[in-house]
Amino acid sequence: MFDWKLVLEVIGMIIYATFMGFIFMGIERKVMARIQRRVGPPIYQPIIDTLKLLGKKESVSHGLIYDFGPVFALGASIAALLFIPLGNFQLFSANADLIVVAYLLEVPMLGTMLGAMSSGNPYSALGVQRGLLTMVAMQLPYGLALIALVQHWGTFKLSDIVALQQAHGWSITVPALFLAMIVFDIVFQAMLGLEPFDIASAPAEISMGPMVEYGGKHAALLFTQHAVQLFAETAFFAVLFLGGASNLLELLIKQLAVLFIAIFVASIYPRFTIDQAAKFFWKWPTILGIIAVLLTM
Amino acid sequence: MINELLIILFAPLVAGVLAWALDIKGIREAIGIIGAALPLAMLAKLYSQVLDEAINYSITISGFTLQFQLNSMSWYFAAIASLVGLAMAFGMASTSKSSYEWLFALMSYTGVLGVFLSQDFVGFFLFWELMTFASFMMVLKRNRHESLKYFVLSVIGAYAMLIAIGMLYAKTGALDFASIRQALYIDAALGTITTRETAIIFALFLTAFGVKAGAFPLHVWVPGAYSETDQSYTAFFSGALSKAGAYGFLLLYILMGYKLYATLGTFHNHLVFAYIIAWIGALTVVIASFLAVLQEDIRKLFAYSSVGQVGYILLAIGTGTALGFSGALFHVLSHAVFKGLFWLVTAAIILQTGKTQFKDMGGLAEKMPFTFAMSLIAVLSLAGIPPMAGFASKWLIYEAAIQAHMPLVAGAIFLGSALAFAYVVRFLYAVWFGQRPSDLEDVKEAPLPLLIGMAILAIPNVLFGVAPGIVTDYINKMLGGEIVGGNYYKLVTPTGTYNALLVTVALVLGLAIAGLIYIYGAKVRKIPVTNTYQSGNPVTEEFNLSIRKNFYRPLAEALAFWLRHSFDRFYERVAGMAEDFADWLREGFYNGNVQSYSWYLAIVLLILALWGVL
Numbered sequence: 001m002f003d004w005k006l007v008l009e010v011i012g013m014i015i016y017a018t019f020m021g022f023i024f025m026g027i028e029r030k031v032m033a034r035i036q037r038r039v040g041p042p043i044y045q046p047i048i049d050t051l052k053l054l055g056k057k058e059s060v061s062h063g064l065i066y067d068f069g070p071v072f073a074l075g076a077s078i079a080a081l082l083f084i085p086l087g088n089f090q091l092f093s094a095n096a097d098l099i100v101v102a103y104l105l106e107v108p109m110l111g112t113m114l115g116a117m118s119s120g121n122p123y124s125a126l127g128v129q130r131g132l133l134t135m136v137a138m139q140l141p142y143g144l145a146l147i148a149l150v151q152h153w154g155t156f157k158l159s160d161i162v163a164l165q166q167a168h169g170w171s172i173t174v175p176a177l178f179l180a181m182i183v184f185d186i187v188f189q190a191m192l193g194l195e196p197f198d199i200a201s202a203p204a205e206i207s208m209g210p211m212v213e214y215g216g217k218h219a220a221l222l223f224t225q226h227a228v229q230l231f232a233e234t235a236f237f238a239v240l241f242l243g244g245a246s247n248l249l250e251l252l253i254k255q256l257a258v259l260f261i262a263i264f265v266a267s268i269y270p271r272f273t274i275d276q277a278a279k280f281f282w283k284w285p286t287i288l289g290i291i292a293v294l295l296t297m
Numbered sequence: 298m299i300n301e302l303l304i305i306l307f308a309p310l311v312a313g314v315l316a317w318a319l320d321i322k323g324i325r326e327a328i329g330i331i332g333a334a335l336p337l338a339m340l341a342k343l344y345s346q347v348l349d350e351a352i353n354y355s356i357t358i359s360g361f362t363l364q365f366q367l368n369s370m371s372w373y374f375a376a377i378a379s380l381v382g383l384a385m386a387f388g389m390a391s392t393s394k395s396s397y398e399w400l401f402a403l404m405s406y407t408g409v410l411g412v413f414l415s416q417d418f419v420g421f422f423l424f425w426e427l428m429t430f431a432s433f434m435m436v437l438k439r440n441r442h443e444s445l446k447y448f449v450l451s452v453i454g455a456y457a458m459l460i461a462i463g464m465l466y467a468k469t470g471a472l473d474f475a476s477i478r479q480a481l482y483i484d485a486a487l488g489t490i491t492t493r494e495t496a497i498i499f500a501l502f503l504t505a506f507g508v509k510a511g512a513f514p515l516h517v518w519v520p521g522a523y524s525e526t527d528q529s530y531t532a533f534f535s536g537a538l539s540k541a542g543a544y545g546f547l548l549l550y551i552l553m554g555y556k557l558y559a560t561l562g563t564f565h566n567h568l569v570f571a572y573i574i575a576w577i578g579a580l581t582v583v584i585a586s587f588l589a590v591l592q593e594d595i596r597k598l599f600a601y602s603s604v605g606q607v608g609y610i611l612l613a614i615g616t617g618t619a620l621g622f623s624g625a626l627f628h629v630l631s632h633a634v635f636k637g638l639f640w641l642v643t644a645a646i647i648l649q650t651g652k653t654q655f656k657d658m659g660g661l662a663e664k665m666p667f668t669f670a671m672s673l674i675a676v677l678s679l680a681g682i683p684p685m686a687g688f689a690s691k692w693l694i695y696e697a698a699i700q701a702h703m704p705l706v707a708g709a710i711f712l713g714s715a716l717a718f719a720y721v722v723r724f725l726y727a728v729w730f731g732q733r734p735s736d737l738e739d740v741k742e743a744p745l746p747l748l749i750g751m752a753i754l755a756i757p758n759v760l761f762g763v764a765p766g767i768v769t770d771y772i773n774k775m776l777g778g779e780i781v782g783g784n785y786y787k788l789v790t791p792t793g794t795y796n797a798l799l800v801t802v803a804l805v806l807g808l809a810i811a812g813l814i815y816i817y818g819a820k821v822r823k824i825p826v827t828n829t830y831q832s833g834n835p836v837t838e839e840f841n842l843s844i845r846k847n848f849y850r851p852l853a854e855a856l857a858f859w860l861r862h863s864f865d866r867f868y869e870r871v872a873g874m875a876e877d878f879a880d881w882l883r884e885g886f887y888n889g890n891v892q893s894y895s896w897y898l899a900i901v902l903l904i905l906a907l908w909g910v911l
Contacts (some may be wrong), residue, residue: 143711
């Protein structure tokens with residue numbers, strides 16, 4: 001029988017996540033501005049921006065893949081979102097585990113890059129190169145953090161990890177997993193594309209990298225994708241290390257905590273160059289990750 | 298009545314010989330394709346029979362009995378090989394004009410099938426050598442140096458295997474797998490074969506199979522050999538022939554697993570011998586993937602990528618758990634289909650453009666749309682994007698490695714996957730996107746047979762991606778137990794779950810939402826690739842704005858220290874030293890002086906006299 005309740009939940013959650021994602025983006029800009037002693041834009045500014053972009057009369061396109069890229073990226077972000085247990089909404093999370101979600105969260109990047117590459121702009125190409133190298137650099141510590149987590153809890157299922165944390169205390173109360181959390185948090189800056197790892201977009205060097213050619217509705221799609229992705233990734237963090245949540249409000253508070261830490265780190269550090277980032281990731285986070293992994297064996 | 302197994306085994310070889318002998322354009326290709334299709338058809342027919350009981354056949358030639366058996370495992374490997382073989386034949390119909398290539402390509406096809414079907418070491422070794430010889434001849438045609446490198450390493454592997462077989466025969470007195478297995482099983486308790494001998498046999502087999510699988514540090518022949526043949530044949534070379542190495546490792550488990558466990562023991566709850574295989578696999582994954590990222594030649598990139606992907610299979614075999622075997626066997630299939638597809642795409646690109654370097658290509662997506670679509674499927678599958686076959690198998694390997702408590706090995710998979718992502722995107726960018734060099738303006742779509750070959754390999758990528766349960770179900774039957782549960786669309790392991798169909802549905806749903814926003818958005822005006830943002834500097838057409846060379850230069854800089862060391866260069870240096878030494882010997886002795894020759898004769902006679910021969 002068709003599960004109407006689930007369908008409504010899915011639709012509701014997509015709308016909620018998109019909205020909150022935009023608000024997160026607004027918070028990011030506002031907090032960053034306040035740290036730099038500016039007033040900053042209103043918190044709903046990203047929504048206005050996106051609506052404006054959607055309202056443009058004409059967009060330019062470099063071909064089919066250029067159009068497909070942003071569509072694929074947004075689609076994949078939405079798909080990833082549906083497999084994360086969000087508070088009391090389990091959605092599809094019983095059908096996919098940690099590895100699947102970790103992969104699904106990387107798929108949108110491929111979409112963005114496909115579009116960027118087909119634009120033929122050299123800044124886009126540089127952005128693609130830098131984005132992929134950042135990913136190569138961060139993947140080892142990221143993997144080690146996830147392995148430590150799985151070894152400690154003994155399961156890949158996200159809903160089980162949440163349940164276990166609610167029974168035995170949050171992941172970060174375990175010393176080894178606290179190390180893993182530190183590693184994951186460093187990687188998290190790169191996942192969100194924030195300083196010191198905003199190497200792929202680097203507005204002052206390569207004019208937003210992959211996004212440089214996009215305007216109009218394509219850019220609106222990419223903004224929306226960023227919003228959904230931001231929501232999904234902060235929720236992923238909260239689920240893995242902060243004990244998940246029993247309702248959306250609790251989840252929101254945890255997501256905001258994660259977001260604020262990311263913003264604070266971002267606003268005090270300058271940008272790494274790509275080889276510095278690679279060397280950094282393969283040194284301290286990897287060492288910490290290996291310690292965490294060995295402690296949980 | 299002719300036995301089915303004989304048809305499966307020798308149809309390609311007979312077709313190859315006929316194609317070579319007749320050598321008439323059109324008929325040659327038709328015979329080749331029929332010969333390549335026959336084994337697949339026969340295997341499909343025998344599918345239901347194999348699951349009930351194994352089919353046996355034996356030939357007796359001058360005292361030696363060659364036993365062949367089609368059991369559930371050899372069916373699986375043979376079916377994969379013949380699927381890739383059929384695609385190869387279609388590809389070669391477009392790319393190969395030479396009857397020589399048809400002969401040896403189909404000969405190596407028979408060799409591979411023989412390796413999978415043999416049930417004793419005599420047949421195994423004979424077909425192994427047939428396969429090596431035929432593939433060597435394929436490389437020899439294009440490049441002598443690379444073929445010699447392949448030859449030398451293969452010979453080392455072959456001798457290693459021969460010595461190991463000899464030692465086993467001396468100890469157990471048997472050559473067929475069943476008796477050896479039983480003898481070693483009993484010997485594990487008795488211990489007549491010492492630890493040292495067991496370790497030597499293991500190391501010898503490791504060398505023999507490692508060479509064929511391209512395991513680090515024996516991988517050095519791979520980039521050269523894979524590049525320097527007809528690329529359609531490389532689809533088979535990399536897709537099926539390298540699997541003979543992986544099959545060898547499985548055989549090692551079946552025949553010697555218990556004995557090796559009993560003699561070599563365990564290390565932190567891991568079987569020592571399996572742990573060695575796992576680490577060889579992990580090193581292969583990381584090193585080959587890093588090298589693949591830095592390649593400037595499309596063939597070299599995929600050659601290193603093949604090495605890396607076979608590393609995944611070894612790694613999964615090395616976990617030593619049932620789940621690991623499932624992952625390894627599934628990855629054998631998915632690597633065969635996606636890498637075979639990649640090589641056929643490469644064949645199409647090289648056939649239509651005549652270029653192999655990334656710096657000479659670009660913007661081909663508009664010119665070869667179907668080939669581009671096929672390469673996109675292969676890219677998604679290799680990069681492990683759900684729902685593709687490549688993801689399902691990689692997912693199993695992840696779960697197996699982490700569950701087996703091999704965290705650092707599992708870390709290598711994470712790193713390898715990111716690197717795979719990086720090199721396939723590089724391939725996409727350099728070949729399909731960006732500005733098109735002016736000499737590629739009149740490139741056409743690949744010819745029909747090649748496209749059929751690609752389609753044959755593309756369909757399994759999607760089919761087994763959305764319904765991975767078909768494969769795991771068969772693997773369960775093969776390994777005799779419910780290792781990966783679930784149904785056709787859903788994989789369930791004790792600690793994890795992956796519902797491929799639901800992921801597909803969610804992805805389609807997401808795409809539909811995004812697509813609606815796109816469709817109801819503003820209308821689109823198409824502009825050329827060169828009309829882009831240039832920070833206010835107008836750029837004319839003749840500027841090249843695509844980064845085709847040294848795409849990952851920062852990575853090369855970050856790795857500068859490690860890149861100074863290379864096993865390839867080390868071997869080349871050893872070879873050079875051996876050559877110099879031989880030269881020195883020759884110049885020292887054959888100096889053209891009759892007097893010194895008479896001295897040699899005198900000395901030899903003296904030695905023989907002292908030895909008591911004369």
